Amino acid sequence: MSQHAQKVRKPLRGRAMLAIPVGWIVAVFVIDILAPPGIHLGPLLVAAPAITPSIGGPRAVGFVAVLAVIAQTAVGIIRDPDEVLSANHEAQIAALALVGVSLVVFCVLRERREKELAQVRYVSEAVQRVVLPPLPRRLGPLRTASLYLAAEAEAQIGGDLYAAARTDTGTRLIIGDVRGKGVSAVSDAALLLGAFHAAARHRASLDELVAYLDRSVSWGLAEASGAGHGESFITATVLDIPDRHARIDMVSCGHPPPIVLRDGRPMTLDAARPAPPLGLGTLSQPRYHIDSYGFAPGDLLLLYTDGVTEARDGSRAFYPLAERITGWPHSAPETFIDRFRDDLLHHVGGHLDDDAAMIAIGYAGTLRTDRAGVSGDHTAR
Structure with a gap:
């Protein structure tokens, strides 16, 4: 359905829903007139303007409130024809008018807030497309699909990051998670992504x-936050991932280990000697160890952040990633990502903390491999 059709149907649906409060006013009006002298149902008229904000905006609320006041006034005149209005009816009319004005003001403020949030979302989404595009x-012989789910609905972007770069011999990728979350982490993520794109094609080896990246992050985070080394x-x-070798070379810097899904079985790629997180290298002067693992056509490589494995359901149980994807049939990365998104959001009830x-990464077809490049592969568990 086109956006124009959706915009047209939404007001029409809202107008149709106005029949509910209007019908309520008519029903209370008729019953109140026919009721015995000792029974007064006028106070029930306040329910009509009270439910209208869930249906329409300020104009709809104002219309229903005015209609309720008119109905209450008519009831007073019809039931007490000898008096213009009794004190009881005057009090009820004044209360209805006060409630109606209050609800109209509330709806005006709500619409203003919604417009502000829409503008925030628009700007945030624009930032995300620039800083973290899909x-x-x-990527060469690889097929890829990426997914980003922000916990802050008003921000649409936070501290998780990923990027890829093609080189003469293969594809380099990074996935990471900035300490902290929310919009405040965007600049830190942009710092690392900028350093990665600047150097991924020019550094001869992965450890270099x-x-x-560690040096760039160490100084960049310290200057950006004004904090000392180690606080960010x-x-x-x-x-x-070389183009002509069925393997993955990896350096882990304190991040959750990747998973290879092979024949429906998940295998965790644990690093033999993981390095400290980026930004802490100046404290320990680490030597970066490169781990190698087999990765062949038919395999699916999964890189993720801890927001996935630490997602909790209603009972506060973590999302068991390896357990949930066990037995999933081999599929294209895009299909896997779609199924994974639905499964994760179902687990958490639609909201991430x-x-x-x-x-998700897989080969697009048959790989022409040089088997000499996989002799030192580790076995994933």
Whole structure:
């Protein structure tokens, strides 16, 4: 359905729903007139303007409130024809008018707030498209799909990040999570992404690239936050997937381990010697160890942030990623991401407490491999 059709149907639906409070006013009016002298149902008229804000805006609320006041006035005149209005009816009319004015003011303020939030979302989404655009669906021989779910509905972007870059020999990827969350983490994520894009194609080895990223993050975060070294950091996993070797080279910097889904079985790629998070290297001067794992056509590589595995359901149980995806049939990365999104949101009841990101990667077809490149592979568990 087009956006224009949706905009047309929404007002029409709202006008149709106005029949509910209007019908209520008519029903109370008729019953109150026919009721015995000792029974007064006029106070029930306040329910009509009270429910109208859930149906329409200030104009609809004002219309229903005026209609309720007219109905109450008519009831008073009809039931007490010898008097213009009794004191009881005057009090009820004044109360209805006060409630109606209050609800109109509330609706005006609500609409103003909604417009402000819409503007915030628009700006945030524009920032996200610039800072964290979706990955290309094709990266050399690889097919990819990416997913970002923000915990803050008004921000649409937080501290999780990912990026990819093509080199002469393969594809390099990074996924990370800035300490903290929300809009305040966007600048830190942009800092790391900028450093990655600047160096991914020029650093000869993966360990040199990670060392460069750590230095960039260490000084950049300290200058941006005004804090000392160690108070800000970014967990990350940096990978290199060669075009002609059926393997993955990986350096882990305190980030949750990737998973390879092979024949419906998830295998965790645990790092033998993980490094500290990026931004803490100046404190420990680490030597970055490169781990290698087999990765062949038919496998699906999953990179994710802790917002996925730490997502909780109503009983506060964590999302068991490896358990949930066990037995899932082999599918394209886009199909997997769609199914995963639905499963994760179902687990948490539709609302995340932390930002979550995931990348799914598979081969687009048959890989022409050089088996000499996989002799040192570790076995994933």
